[in-house]
Amino acid sequence: MRSPVSDYLAEVLEGCAGDTSGANADYIPELARADSDRFAVAVATLTGYVHGAGDTDVMFTMQSISKPFVHALALQDRGLPAFLDKIDVEPSGEAFNELSLEEGTTRPRNPMINAGAITTSTLVGEPDSTLAHRWERILGGLSAFAGRELEVDEAVFSSELETAHRNLAIAHMLRGYDTITEDPEAVVANYTRQCSLRVTTRDLALMAATLANGGVQPLTGERVVDPPVVREVLSVMTTCGMYDAAGDWVTRVGIPAKSGVAGGIIGALPGQVGLAVFSPRLDEHGASVRGVRVCERLSQEMGMHLMEAPAPARSVLRESGVREVDGIGTAHVYALQGMLQFAGVEQVLHDLTEEPPSTPQVVLDLSQVYSVNSVGRRMLREAVRRLGLDGLTVHVVDPEGMLD
Numbered sequence: 023m024r025s026p027v028s029d030y031l032a033e034v035l036e037g038c039a040g041d042t043s044g045a046n047a048d049y050i051p052e053l054a055r056a057d058s059d060r061f062a063v064a065v066a067t068l069t070g071y072v073h074g075a076g077d078t079d080v081m082f083t084m085q086s087i088s089k090p091f092v093h094a095l096a097l098q099d100r101g102l103p104a105f106l107d108k109i110d111v112e113p114s115g116e117a118f119n120e121l122s123l124e125e126g127t128t129r130p131r132n133p134m135i136n137a138g139a140i141t142t143s144t145l146v147g148e149p150d151s152t153l154a155h156r157w158e159r160i161l162g163g164l165s166a167f168a169g170r171e172l173e174v175d176e177a178v179f180s181s182e183l184e185t186a187h188r189n190l191a192i193a194h195m196l197r198g199y200d201t202i203t204e205d206p207e208a209v210v211a212n213y214t215r216q217c218s219l220r221v222t223t224r225d226l227a228l229m230a231a232t233l234a235n236g237g238v239q240p241l242t243g244e245r246v247v248d249p250p251v252v253r254e255v256l257s258v259m260t261t262c263g264m265y266d267a268a269g270d271w272v273t274r275v276g277i278p279a280k281s282g283v284a285g286g287i288i289g290a291l292p293g294q295v296g297l298a299v300f301s302p303r304l305d306e307h308g309a310s311v312r313g314v315r316v317c318e319r320l321s322q323e324m325g326m327h328l329m330e331a332p333a334p335a336r337s338v339l340r341e342s343g344v345r346e347v348d349g350i351g352t353a354h355v356y357a358l359q360g361m362l363q364f365a366g367v368e369q370v371l372h373d374l375t376e377e378p379p380s381t382p383q384v385v386l387d388l389s390q391v392y393s394v395n396s397v398g399r400r401m402l403r404e405a406v407r408r409l410g411l412d413g414l415t416v417h418v419v420d421p422e423g424m425l426d
């Protein structure tokens with residue numbers, strides 16, 4: 023069978039191809055020269071399979087899509103409190119290249135706007151690392167997210183550095199407030215280098231999938247960053263990733279995302295997929311016009327909006343009743359199923375409180391449970407303990423060690 027997913031993606035591209043509004047970024051001469059008609063979409067699963075349509079293997083530069091990944095590396099290397107000392111996590115509602123700091127402090131408003139991202143690039147590695155080492159860490163870290171060695175597009179890098187007046191102004195402002203302590207020009211060079219890393223739409227989908235997968239690269243199996251780092255990064259992408267269009271994006275698309283001025287956009291849907299689109303013409307917020315359209319369609323048609331919660335799980339209580347159990351005798355059997363989180367386990371605990379087991383022997387059968395989160399586990403353990411205090415004998419059937 024031919025997978026319908028890639029055919030569907032081709033259909034989405036075709037449907038959005040006609041929109042030729044917007045324009046290539048022109049403040050970076052090399053980007054102005056890029057082929058505006060390129061168009062690609064890729065969806066990477068958490069098992070590492072990439073569905074794609076269009077120019078999925080054409081190279082372009084990451085630009086601001088590098089920001090969430092460098093943010094992740096900085097959090098991994100320094101921890102959240104040290105990071106928050108330097109950079110806030112509030113949406114700025116401003117353009118990405120605004121020369122601004124949070125009112126009354128010396129912190130950039132978030133790590134997705136340039137002021138925050140330039141500062142973030144100085145938080146990668148050890149506090150006393152040289153800028154050269156920081157760059158090695160950025161290159162190695164972003165390559166680990168992609169699952170292959172990335173390279174800098176030297177033409178874009180020098181073109182952008184020659185015209186980086188605004189980013190230099192931002193860096194000098196940051197240096198003036200001691201938010202960064204290194205040479206502002208060298209810091210901007212590192213930041214510009216990270217923006218100039220060459221990727222394909224396919225690479226970006228896999229990088230996004232690494233975030234969707236809790237920090238483990240789906241193809242290489244490497245743990246690139248820890249789950250709490252991913253949670254922080256995806257939260258900031260949700261609120262700040264699309265700059266001054268973030269609110270519009272969250273309501274219409276509802277996928278943690280990041281745009282770049284070369285025309286790429288990534289989206290990471292936790293626990294499901296990583297996606298990426300590429301089309302160089304940009305809207306007034308610096309996001310790809312057709313890229314935004316594709317994301318809107320995917321979100322709507324593939325039910326990917328974060329706030330579109332799955333239908334309430336069927337009861338996690340598969341069976342509750344008294345019967346003969348081998349080796350135990352007459353017992354009240356509670357058989358649970360599926361995925362156990364707060365709401366599901368609460369139902370079971372509620373039943374146990376309202377209608378206590380009708381025999382002194384109780385069997386809690388978890389053999390059909392395939393996952394339990396930490397609150398679900400704690401609640402169930404506590405239930406077992408309390409049933410014991412009530413004088414009941416509880417036999418837990420837990421072949422997969424869900425309660426361990």
Ligand SMILES: NC(=O)CC[C@H](N)C(=O)O
Pocket residue numbers: 084085086087118119136182189214217281282283284308
């Ligand atoms: N939004 C972007 O992609 C901006 C990135 C670009 N390198 C800049 O700093 O201006």
